[in-house]
Amino acid sequence: xxxxxxxxxxxxxxxxxxxxxxxxxxxxxxxxxxxxxxxxxxxxxxxxxxxxxxxxxxxxxxxxxxxxxxxxxxxxxxxxxxxxxxxxxxxxxxxxxxxxxxxxxxxxxxxxxxxxxxxxxxxxxxxxx
Amino acid sequence: xxxxxxxxxxxxxxxxxxxxxxxxxxxxxxxxxxxxxxxxxxxxxxxxxxxxxxxxxxxxxxxxxxxxxxxxxxxxxxxxxxxxxxxxxxxxxxxxxxxxxxxxxxxxxxxxxxxxxxxxxxxxxxxxx
DNA sequence: GCAATATATAACTATATAGTTATATAGTCA
DNA sequence: TGACTATATAACTATATAGTTATATATTGC
Numbered sequence: 001x002x003x004x005x006x007x008x009x010x011x012x013x014x015x016x017x018x019x020x021x022x023x024x025x026x027x028x029x030x031x032x033x034x035x036x037x038x039x040x041x042x043x044x045x046x047x048x049x050x051x052x053x054x055x056x057x058x059x060x061x062x063x064x065x066x067x068x069x070x071x072x073x074x075x076x077x078x079x080x081x082x083x084x085x086x087x088x089x090x091x092x093x094x095x096x097x098x099x100x101x102x103x104x105x106x107x108x109x110x111x112x113x114x115x116x117x118x119x120x121x122x123x124x125x126x127x128x129x
Numbered sequence: 130x131x132x133x134x135x136x137x138x139x140x141x142x143x144x145x146x147x148x149x150x151x152x153x154x155x156x157x158x159x160x161x162x163x164x165x166x167x168x169x170x171x172x173x174x175x176x177x178x179x180x181x182x183x184x185x186x187x188x189x190x191x192x193x194x195x196x197x198x199x200x201x202x203x204x205x206x207x208x209x210x211x212x213x214x215x216x217x218x219x220x221x222x223x224x225x226x227x228x229x230x231x232x233x234x235x236x237x238x239x240x241x242x243x244x245x246x247x248x249x250x251x252x253x254x255x256x257x258x
Numbered sequence: 259g260c261a262a263t264a265t266a267t268a269a270c271t272a273t274a275t276a277g278t279t280a281t282a283t284a285g286t287c288a
Numbered sequence: 289t290g291a292c293t294a295t296a297t298a299a300c301t302a303t304a305t306a307g308t309t310a311t312a313t314a315t316t317g318c
Contacts, residue, residue: 009151009158015219017149021306022138029138038265051307053266063222072264072315080222089215090144093192150276167295180277182296201285201294 018062019086023047024055027076028083031065035077147191148215152176153184156205157212160194164206 019025023045030036030044038056042049056076059065066079078084148154152174159165159173167185171178185205188194195208207213 006151006155009154011223012216012219013149013151013154015223016145020142020146020149022135022142023306025138025142026135039263047306048308049265050267050309054306057266069265069314074265082218082222086215086218087141089211089218090141093209093211094140094144152276168293176276177278178295179279179297183276186296198285198295203295 015062018058018064019083021055023051024059025087027052027055027059028064028078028087031076031078032084035068035075037073037075039073041076144191147187147193148212150184152180153188154216156181156184156188157193157207157216160205160207161213164197164204166202166204168202170205 019028026045027041030041036044038049038052041056042052045052056065056067060067060076063079064083065076068075068077148157155174156170159170165173167178167181170185171181174181185194185196188205189196192208193212194205197204197206
C-alpha cells in the first residue's frame with residue numbers, strides 16, 4: 001500500500017465500500033454456514049427480495065460471493081473466506097474500544113436475544129424445509 | 130462475527146465506511162511515515178484544507194488517527210497500525226483478481242509515475258521545510 | 259403452450275455525504 | 289492589544305445509493 005496512485009486508492013475504497021453496508025454484512029454473515037439461495041437470504045435479511053438481489057449483485061461484482069444457478073433457484077456462497085479475516089480484524093479493533101465504551105460493549109455482548117432467537121428459528125425452518 | 134445483531138452490524142459497517150473513501154485512504158497512506166499536520170496533509174491530498182479537516186475529524190471519531198495539538202499546529206498520526214493489515218488484506222484480494230484483469234493490473238503496477246514523483250517532491254519539500 | 263415460482267432489473271424517492279466557499283476559533287509573535 | 293497563521297466548522301450543492309414497488313426474465317411442471 002506504499003505510494004498507491006489515486007486510481008488504486010479508489011479501487012481499494014470501493015472494495016471497502018462493498019463491506020460498508022449493514023445489509024450486505026448481514027447477507028455475508030448468513031452465508032457463513034454455507035450457500036443459500038435468494039429466497040432464503042430474503043427471509044433472513046428481512047427486507048425485500050429486490051433489495052437482496054441488488055446487494056448480491058454488487059457483492060458478486062467484487063467477487064465477494066459466488067453465484068450458482070441450480071434449477072429454479074440461484075445459490076450464493078462466500079467466494080473468498082478471507083473476508084471474514086477482515087471482519088474479525090475490524091471486530092477486534094472495535095472490541096479494544098469496547099473496554100472504554102460501556103454502551104457499545106453491551107450492544108455487542110448482550111446481542112439482542114430476541115433477534116438471535118428469531119434467526120435460529122429461521123435457520124431451523126430453512127433446514128427442515 | 131457469529132450472529133451479530135443489527136446494531137453491531139451497523140457499527141461494523143460504519144467502521145468499514147470510514148475506510149471506504151479514497152481521500153481518507155490517501156490521508157492514512159500519507160501518515161505511514163509518521164505524523165503530519167493538517168497543512169502538510171492538505172498539500173499532499175491536493176484538496177481543500179476544510180475537506181481534509183472534515184476527513185480527519187471522522188477518522189478521529191473512529192480512533193483511526195490520534196490528534197495532538199502542538200503549538201500552532203495539529204499533528205495527526207496513525208492510532209492503530211493494524212488498519213494497514215486491513216488494507217493489505219484488501220490489496221491482497223484485489224491482487225488475486227489482477228491476474229485475470231489486466232487493466233487493473235496495470236493500474237496498480239505501473240502506478241502513475243508522475244504522481245509518485247510529485248509525492249516524493251512534496252515529501253522532500255516537507256522535510257527540508 | 260400455460261400457470262407457477264424464483265430471480266433480476268427498471269424507475270423512482272429519500273437520505274447521506276464529499277466537496278466547496280466563507281467564516282469562526284485558537285495559538286503565536288510583534 | 290492587534291496582525292498573522294493554522295485548524296475547525298457552518299451552510300450549501302451535487303452526487304451516489306439504499307430502499308421501495310412494479311415489471312421483466314428464466315426455469316419448472318402440467
